[in-house]
Amino acid sequence: MKTKKLTTKIESPKIPLDLPDKSAEAMDIQSEDCIERGKFQDCFLDNKSFDHVTFDEVIFSNVNFSHSKITNLELTDVIFDKCDLSNADFSNSSIHRTEFRNCKIIGMDLSESTIRNVLFTNCLGEFSNFRFANMKQVNIEDCTFSSTDYCYSTMKQVNFVRSNIDQSQFAGAKHNGLDFSTCEFSSLSINLDDLKGCSISKHQAYVFAGLLDLVIKDLDTPE
Known part of the structure; x- marks a missing residue:
């Protein structure tokens, strides 16, 4: 029997070699700017406010975006x-x-965004917000994404692999089958109808049995 792949093949960022360092220009970024082919490293864009900014073929390394509003x-x-x-x-x-590698994205707001061919790996993303996002071909690998909000999002070929998704919210999310079997959680906020097509491990079945008020008995254990 064929084993279901845990991840979807997604398109990696197409970035040329030897990008010019544009770190010195970070403080000059304004709304509606288009920044192409460059690398920003060890700089600060925290507590900034921009709108309609475009980044194309760019690498951000050790850059602080915390509390910025870049809609x-x-x-x-x-x-x-x-x-x-x-x-x-x-x-x-x-x-x-786009790839997020080893990033801290706690409380990051990606609501109502269109997300295509995106990888999150080794990220801390508790309380992040994907509500009403349109997600396709997204891999979330080895991340801590507990208490994350995916309510009413559209999720196609979205994969959770070896990640902590405890207490995350999936109510109203439209998906083509989510695989939680390698993930860690003790509870999820999800409607029964939203569970259709999802893959879980035998151990996780106890969590979902609680949603149905079922009691699972071990027949091999004497009462």
Whole structure:
């Protein structure tokens, strides 16, 4: 019997070699700017407010975006590596062929965003917000995404792999089958109808049995 793949093959960022260092220009970014082909490293964009900024073929390395409000953002072929995006507001954005590696995205707002071919790996993302997001071909691997909000999002080929998703909210999410079998959680906020097509492990069946007020008895154990 074939084993179901835990991840979807997604398009990686297409970034040229030898990008010029644009770190010195970080403080000059304004709304409606289009930044192409560059690398920003060891700089601060925290507590900033921008709108309709475009980043194309860009690498952010150890950049602090915490508490920034950058709405209607366009990201194409972008890598965030060891960045702090805690409580950053990236809502209503378009994100394509982008990777978040070893990032801190606690409380990050990606609500109502279009997210395509995106990888989150080794990220801390508790309390992040994907509500009403349109997500397709997204891999979330080895992350802590507990208490995350996916309510009313559209999720197609979205994969959770070896991640902590405890107390996350999936109510009203539209999906083509989510695989939680390698993930860690003790409870989820999810409607019974939303469970259709989901894959879980035998151990996790006890969690979902509680939603149905079922009692699972071990017949091999004497009463």
